[in-house]
Amino acid sequence: MSTLTLIRHGQASFFAPNYDQLSALGERQMQLLGEYWARRRLCFDEVYTGPRARQRRSAELAVAACRRAGVACPEPMLLEDLDEYDLKGLTRVLAPELCRQNPAFAQVVKRHLRSEEEERMANFQAMFEPLLHFWQSGKAGELEMESWTAFRARVQRGIRQLQERGGNGRRVAFFTSGGFIGSAVMLALSAPDRAALELHWRLRNGSLTEFAFTRDRFTLDSFNTVPHLDDPGLLTHR
DSSP states (O other): OEEEEEEEOOOBOTTSSOOSSBOHHHHHHHHHHHHHHHHTTOOOSEEEEOSSHHHHHHHHHHHHHHHHTTOOOOOOEEOGGGOOOOHHHIIIIIHHHHHHHOHHHHHHHHHHHTOOGGGHHHHHHHHHHHHHHHHHHTTTOSOSSOOHHHHHHHHHHHHHHHHHTOOSSOEEEEEEOHHHHHHHHHHHHTOOTHHHHHHHHTOOTTOEEEEEEOSSOEEEEEEEEOTTOOSGGGOOOO
16 A cells, blocks of 8 residues: 655635745744654655645745755655646636625625624635535536536546556655645545535645555545644644
């Protein structure tokens, strides 16, 4: 059997002009991950990262910290299939469509846009959950963005390509995002589509989700663990 570890990127810059960069806390989370791997003498055969800046920077920091502690770690390789779902498409294409179809949702969006800082996160969640469920339902019709079925197929393709490369006893790391990880767990468990969304809300930044795999099997071993983040102040979901 081989092992695949999915790493959710460190905390990004939520509500900042450029979300797609790690916060200072997110960088610390990734440095601690690399140090943890070094203490455990965990040696990866392959490391892959998605294309987003937050994913690539997470891989870079973890690998560098591991190497500084004296444990070899491969250079991260770019794998486009590890990208997150189409966030810009959701907010700029799908959200206006749902507003047109659902006046109640349009009011939720207005409330979010007018939020004071202390209410912003709760109002974002109230807006984003129904938006993702709408995306997953397929009721939006043909829009110029990645559909749920296309995203799910992309996650499955990324995993299948890994399995088909063969070999036994490989240890592989994927630096990716919550949507990909929730969907991978859903696929491993043969769970309903909605489970992918419910799981991905719970993922902590920098968390580890592990699978055992062969060419023909893909089995969940652990979900959303953070053994490298022993200070509660380091635990974040956004």
